[in-house]
Amino acid sequence: MSTGPLVVLVGPMGSGKSTVGALLAERLGAPYRDTDADIVAAEGRPISDIFIEDGEPHFRALERAAVSAALAEHPGVLALGGGAVLDDDTRALLAAHPVVYLSMDVDEAVKRVGLNTARPLLAVNPRRQWRELMEARRHLYTEVARAVVATDERTPEEVAQAVLDALELKDA
C-alpha cells in the first residue's frame, strides 16, 4: 500500500515549490510531481488558457481532482499550485500528509514573479494582487503545514536542506 508523498510543498506563486521540489526529489532519490503540470498535461493547454476560456472555478475543480489523485498515488515529492489550499476538501486531505509551507515576503515575490504573465492572477498590479492573495491565504497555508520554511535570501539548496531538517528526512 502506498503511504503517500514524502513531502508536499505548498506556498504562494514564486516561493520556489518547483525548484526546491526537484532538488528535494534528487536528494531523497524519489520522483517529483507537480499538480499544475498534471493539469496542463491532462488538458493539453496552459493554465492561463484554462482561466481565460473556462474561468477560475473550473480550474479549481480540475485542481481539486489533480491534488486528490496525486496525494493518493505519488510516493515522492509533490508540489501544489499556490491556490490549492483554498479548497476545503483539499485541506482536509492534506491533514494526513507531511506538508511544508514555503513562505516569502512581498518584495521577494514581486522580484520573482511580478513580471511573469504566465501567472494570470498577478497579471495586473502584481504587488497589490500578491498582498491580497496572501491576506486571504496565509492562514490556510499555516493551517495545513507541519512546518514553515522561509525562503527569503536563501538559495534553493538551503531551502531544500531546511525542509529536510524540518521533516527529519535523510538523503537517499
Ligand code: S3P
Ligand atoms: C495559482 C498558482 C499557480 C497556478 C495558477 C493559480 C494561485 O501555481 O496553479 O496560476 O492561485 O496561486 P504556482 O503556485 O505553481 O505558480
